[in-house]
Amino acid sequence: MLPVVVVHGGAGHVPKERSEKATMGVSSAARSGYLVLQGGGSSMDAVVAAVSQLENNPLFNAGCGSVLNVKGEVEMDALVMDGKTLCSGAVSAVRNIANPVELARMVMDKTSHACLTAEGASMFARSMGVPEVPHESLVTEYSRMRWRKNLEPGADPVACQMGKMGTVGAVAVDVEGNVACATSTGGMMNKMEGRVGDTPCIGSGGYADNHSGAVSTTGHGETIMKVTLARLILFYMEQGHSVEAASDMGLAYMKSRVDGLGGVVTVDPQGNWAARFSSLQMAWAAAQKDMLHYGLYVGEHWSQNIQEPHSPHHADI
């Protein structure tokens, strides 16, 4: 059953013309993470590799392709957590770097802290030799178009956000049974400057514990925080529920208690995995036993040998 990596590209509605590219993107990220695991890399190495690749893909709301805040700027949040030590690293409202998830890992590995924010995170990035990238390199035409639309009178950025893909993330178990999670996001469309969502908040955007498993979440951040969704799902698993049942219970609780939609990827230390969502869609992919699994719509589950090229399934191809 080991190793395994599971990736999500954000809960929400994926426009038809983007659906094939979305499943290709998460499949490719899962492949990258799996290659790391096959090469003897740790689950932490694998989730950071997978999420970095999604940050570099302009299709997803993280790194390049992040949504814009109310001033038209990119401010990003990211989190990693290591299930062996329970150590975590996060950055919030960070600017001008290509891969926030890698900086989050540096916070975990190179400081005595668990989270650095805003200009403090930038100063740390500089001290680590992380290259500063121009703001424009993170902004896509699509992000700018959505930002402009949301400035129009009567616009509803929260509703609009659910019509776009959210946060990206990954969970993995390596051959030693260590679990890890990583989550990265540009946040909410047209958010206030300095807004921090669930992603860098341990227990909400993700959680990893070798005693139970790992979860990475996506959806409306402020709602996920109300129920500390990642930690909640792992509590259900500690009570004996399967990864799939616990994930569904967490999402059902968030729906019934605070009317929130979202999605998660979940693993346990034995290598059982789930990709579940209450939103219309969530692009996801998993790699295990040389097989690649992926899907986008509720109930959809395609499988192929991981060596084969990605097979198109969605109508836009």
Add this chain to the structure above:
Amino acid sequence: MLPVVVVHGGAGHVPKERSEKATMGVSSAARSGYLVLQGGGSSMDAVVAAVSQLENNPLFNAGCGSVLNVKGEVEMDALVMDGKTLCSGAVSAVRNIANPVELARMVMDKTSHACLTAEGASMFARSMGVPEVPHESLVTEYSRMRWRKNLEPGADPVACQMGKMGTVGAVAVDVEGNVACATSTGGMMNKMEGRVGDTPCIGSGGYADNHSGAVSTTGHGETIMKVTLARLILFYMEQGHSVEAASDMGLAYMKSRVDGLGGVVTVDPQGNWAARFSSLQMAWAAAQKDMLHYGLYVGEHWSQNIQEPHSPHHADI
């Protein structure tokens, strides 16, 4: 049993010459919160009143009296959470305001977000008419002395922090049975610029849910985050454990799993309350049924009528 408010002034070691002032400070804050509740105020009104008073007291590590970051500056974190709605508000790494807990409440009440950080939080404060205070007004001689000592070669700010009082916080239940929590801090001594600890992180620095209760935590932030201490204690209460047992179980788990010390104040919606800590000391006070309860050392519990002036008990008087 209702209403009730419980306050803490931070886990750690309280120097002997400060012990009486510490119990007086938390007792006075509990009285303020109780007055609000008696006047028909909500549990949220009460915890914000109590914590604001501790922020204004230069003895405690929050607001005026905050510890200094590595550059000798004050950057503060605060969180509030409303158990009725599960809505929360937080600020992180905010500067130049007297009462971060009040700004955290404004984030909850006046924005669609749950957390604002750094300069974004300052911009929001200005837009709300919150007065900017000079940096010096938040810095005490004591803070500056500790900061200088920690800059010396071989200094250990983490160990030193446990020799000083941490974060402050409060939990309350109002006559309608609504619970709330509030937590505020200057963070870790000589922390990196932009370091964010457990305090503004929902589930770690605090959590409140009318279905189970409310918790505010204090201790080494990075360790509290590893176990999402506030949410953990409420999970134990959801499983049927009392406020006291659940608080002790949470602290014992943090000790055994990640070798961390800390303290908590906890209430359930029926008005049962606990003030528990694994650190050497924690100044705490509770007000219920016109009685004031308070203590500082393990096992210490003084009680008096809330109308009476504070009775000195510690050796420094």
